[in-house]
Amino acid sequence: MTGSYAPTPLDCPDWIRDWALFLDIDGTLLDLAPDPQAVHIPLRLSTQLAALAHRLGGALALVSGRPLTDIDQFFPGDFDAAGTHGAQWRLGGIESGAGATDDAALARIFATLREEAQRLPGVILERKPHAIAMHYRQAPEQEAQVLCLAGHAVEILGSAFRLQTGKLVIELLPTDVGKGIAIERFMRRPPYFGRTPIFIGDDQTDEDGFAAVNTLGGYSVRVGEGVPTQARFHLHSPAAVRDWLAVLVANL
Ligand SMILES: [Mg+2]
Known part of the structure; x- marks a missing residue:
């Protein structure tokens, strides 16, 4: 160390x-x-x-x-x-x-994102408890598209959710x-x-x-x-x- x-x-x-x-x-x-x-x-x-x-x-x-x-x-x-x-x-x-999260809104967004992600080969969508992850490790060239989709999604979800970027993944998470x-x-x-x-x-x-x-x-x-x-x-x-x-x- x-x-x-x-x-x-x-x-x-x-x-x-x-x-x-x-x-x-x-x-x-x-x-x-x-x-x-x-x-x-x-x-x-x-x-x-x-x-x-x-x-x-x-x-x-x-x-x-x-x-x-x-x-x-x-x-x-x-x-x-x-x-x-x-x-x-x-x-x-x-x-x-x-704490309280709007899982119904998240479910609607997930359905939309899943549809959109079908046009992005190699992008894996993951539904987590109270969150959504978009993985693009297998398709790093899709990064701009993925960030754009995630940005639009968090705009719709409002201030109770935020975006968090990781290693070739972006997630929609509860703000708190x-x-x-x-x-x-x-x-x-x-x-x-x-x-x-x-x-x-x-x-x-x-x-x-x-x-x-x-x-x-x-x-x-x-x-x-x-x-x-x-x-x-x-x-x-x-x-x-x-x-x-x-x-x-x-x-x-
Ligand atoms: Mg880690």
């Missing part, structure tokens, strides 16, 4: 007993795949996460743009999680939403939802309260999570380098994140 000051958390695995660990999934724990459903889940990763969660007194949460159903499919074990960037939220096995808000919500409750938060993410969508843990005196870690970020540390790749987690598990 490289960072602007030393020692790094990696140098001091003993510190983990006081941490609250927040982990993004795609591009952080898992390598990105052309199709979001085609990601490879390394063997033992769930077991390692469960061991870490146990060592942290339960203060480990997966914080992802994916819906909870995906998170549970990839990482069985009823982990604490913020799904769909925090529009879904689960702590200690109890789920709650992000984000990874920073989700992390802060965990940190106000046991077993997270009073611990030092560490958040590892890889994307623009993780930046408000980095800002939140910086404010809380924690460690922000961005996977990959060469882009402007609020994160104070870097890990090179998802493989490096997994190696680092394996070191933590070995030091338990």
Whole structure:
């Protein structure tokens, strides 16, 4: 782990007993795949996460743009999680939403977008709880068209929704939802309260999570380098994140 000051958390695995660990999934724990459903889940990763969660007194949460159903499919074990960037939220096995969203309006927009997207080969439309994602990883040349469609959609939906761009994906999300808000919500409750938060993410969508843990005196870690970020540390790749987690598990 490289960072602007030393020692790094990696140098001091003993510190983990006081941490609250927040982990993004795609591009952080898992390598990105052309199709979001085609990601490879390394063997033992769930077991390692469960061991870490146990060592942290339960203060480990997966914080992802994916819906909870995906998170549970990839990482069985009823982990604490913020799904769909925090529009879904689960702590200690109890789920709650992000508040009122106009799902009927979202359903109408989804139907329209699905029709429009048929003219854009390689663009994958995903209906999430309280959100819509438009993936164009398989068709980056369609970016302008996709952004245009998404922009028009959010105009129709009004101020209760916002656009969020990620790596070759754009999403329509409730305005009051984000990874920073989700992390802060965990940190106000046991077993997270009073611990030092560490958040590892890889994307623009993780930046408000980095800002939140910086404010809380924690460690922000961005996977990959060469882009402007609020994160104070870097890990090179998802493989490096997994190696680092394996070191933590070995030091338990
Ligand atoms: Mg990610």
